[in-house]
Amino acid sequence: MAAISKEVQHRKPEYDIDPIFVNRWSPLAMSGEPLDEKDLMPLFEAARWAPSSYNNQSWRFIYAKRGTPAWERFFDLLWDGNKPWAKNAGAFVLIISKTTFDMNGKPSKTHSFDTGAAWENLALEGSRRGLAVHPMEGFDYDKAREACRIPDGYQVEAMIAIGGRAPKETLPPIMSMAIRPPSACTRPSEIRQAAQGIMVGAAPAAPPVTLA
Numbered sequence: 001m002a003a004i005s006k007e008v009q010h011r012k013p014e015y016d017i018d019p020i021f022v023n024r025w026s027p028l029a030m031s032g033e034p035l036d037e038k039d040l041m042p043l044f045e046a047a048r049w050a051p052s053s054y055n056n057q058s059w060r061f062i063y064a065k066r067g068t069p070a071w072e073r074f075f076d077l078l079w080d081g082n083k084p085w086a087k088n089a090g091a092f093v094l095i096i097s098k099t100t101f102d103m104n105g106k107p108s109k110t111h112s113f114d115t116g117a118a119w120e121n122l123a124l125e126g127s128r129r130g131l132a133v134h135p136m137e138g139f140d141y142d143k144a145r146e147a148c149r150i151p152d153g154y155q156v157e158a159m160i161a162i163g164g165r166a167p168k169e170t171l172p173p174i175m176s177m178a179i180r181p182p183s184a185c186t187r188p189s190e191i192r193q194a195a196q197g198i199m200v201g202a203a204p205a206a207p208p209v210t211l212a
Ligand SMILES: Cc1cc2nc3c(=O)[nH]c(=O)nc-3n(C[C@H](O)[C@H](O)[C@H](O)COP(=O)(O)O)c2cc1C
Pocket: 024, 025, 026, 027, 082, 135, 136, 137, 138, 139, 158, 179, 180, 184, 188, 189
C-alpha cells in the first residue's frame, strides 16, 4: 500500500483508510506537457468500474489533447479564474451524463450521482499515476453544450484539466486571488472532519437545519 505523500501530510485522516484517498487532491500547477491516449485511457478505465443504478453507466467523457483545435475550444470555455493555470493542462475532459435509463428510456434519478462516482475513480487513478487531475465547474456550460455538440438527454456535469505535475512556484502570482484561497492554490485544501455531515437516523428536527 502506498504511503500518504509528503505534500498532503497536513491532511490527517481520523481513521485508518487507504492513503489513495488522502493523496488525491486538485493541484493547479501543471507542466504543459501534452498527454495522449496512453496517459488518458487508464483513467477512463478506472472510471469504467464505478457502480451505477441499474448498471446504467450514465457517464460519458469527451476529451481534448493539448496541441489540437479541440483543446483550444475547451480552453475558451473556461472562466477567467481558471485560465491562468489551466493553460498548462495536457488535456481537458468534459464529463456529461445520460439522463435516462438505456433499458426503458425513463428518467434516471441518479445519473449525476453515478457519474460522480466515475469521476472520482478517474481522479484516484490519475493521482496514483502522479498526474494533476483538477475538476472544474468554472466554465460556460451552455457554450460547452454547443461547442461539443451535446445532444438532448445528456447533462453537462463538469470539466477536468489533467496535466503532468509541476512545482507550485511555476504558478502565476495572480493565482492567489482566484477562486480558491492562496493556501489552497499551492497545497491541498483543508478538509472538514468526517463527523460533520454525518447524521444518525434522520436530520436534526429543530430548525435551522443546515446539515453540517
Ligand atoms: C465539481 C467540482 C468543480 C470544481 N470547480 C473548480 C474550479 O472551477 N476551479 C478550481 O480551481 N477548482 C475547482 N474545484 C476544485 C475544488 O475547489 C477542490 O476539489 C476542493 O477545494 C477540495 O480540494 P482538493 O480537491 O484539493 O482535495 C472543483 C471541484 C469539483 C469537485
